[in-house]
Amino acid sequence: MTTRESDREPQGDASDSSWTMWARRWVLKHLPPEKLLPDGQPSYVASWIYVFGMGAIASLIYVVASGLVLSLNGPAWYHVSSLGRFVNSSHLWSVELFFMTMVVHLWGKYWMAAWRGGRVLTWITGVISFAVSIVAAFTGYLLQTNFDSQWIAFQAKDALNAVGIGAWFNVANLGQVFMWHIVLLPLAVAAIVALHVLLVRMHGVVPPLEVAASDAQLRADSPAGTDTTIGGGAR
């Protein structure tokens, strides 16, 4: 079987209709490199209230990293040895920090109506990541394997059975809860948080209410002299 020379040449129309070309065009249109990895931010971002989202991500990175160490060494290590108990405790406290920074981030975004300017999906993914994180933390408390976790599981089973999901999410099944906690829920949290961050990059950081008029990130043809960026970045 031979191949003609013309078959090897790029077909303009055919490549335009391929899903890879469609995906490339979509990504470059909605998330060009200068938005994905910007070299500057609007001046209003220079406020402590804009720090807590990044604080939550930093906490989440430590939660995942310490969780990986715990999963590799196992309960016989983190329930008995000094270092294991320390890492186990730091895993808990980083979760506390994660939720505290996430809640302050939520308050800040709520009071500046962060869903403005086409950012509804950014807000919704934030709410979903908060909800999934609560379930992930809940399974973590079940894995303490002490009287506390036994009490929590005993109380929770009634609520989960009442809403009809007890057969699939069985808090009395320690092995199942373990898999939820170290595989499924971390993947879900990571995926939703990644989508949330990408949406922030696509639509830009929401401006405070009083400077909404200077939200140049959504206006490609912002008039000259209204550049409110810091860091000297071209947008």
Add this chain to the structure above:
Amino acid sequence: MFSTVLLPLSEIGGGIYLGWGRFLIQFGNLIVIVVMLALFALALVLPFPGTKRPK
């Protein structure tokens, strides 16, 4: 024998609870809420380093 049983039982206390009327909260949870409120308030009023307040 009793000491080995009583030791873990003594460690499962529910902590300190504070109550006002029908309102009841564990002391640890109250601390977390107060810290979050303080962080939120400080974030609004403290100047961010390296920036000048706009006129």
